Amino acid sequence: MNKQELVDAVAAKTYDSKVATGETIDAVIAAITGELTKGKTVQLIGFGSFSTGARAARVGRNPATGAEIQIPAAKTVKFTAGKAFKDAVNGA
Structure with missing residues (x-):
């Protein structure tokens, strides 16, 4: 499912316009991104x-040439599924 299909599905469930639903989904994503x-x-x-984590700098290798390269430290985004979500996916 891509974003447009998500907008269509939510709009059908809420009986709201696709434009308003798209703006709402954009606002939710922006709020989550802002907090992270x-x-x-x-x-x-x-x-x-949703939470953030840290990845340390490390040495990597270019697969084409075999040369070592420095990979800088970076922040990562983590998602941990809740129990109800896991149960729904697993059919429990």
């Missing part, structure tokens, strides 16, 4: 939580 950018965690009870 600040280093905070977003918890959606029954669905899961």
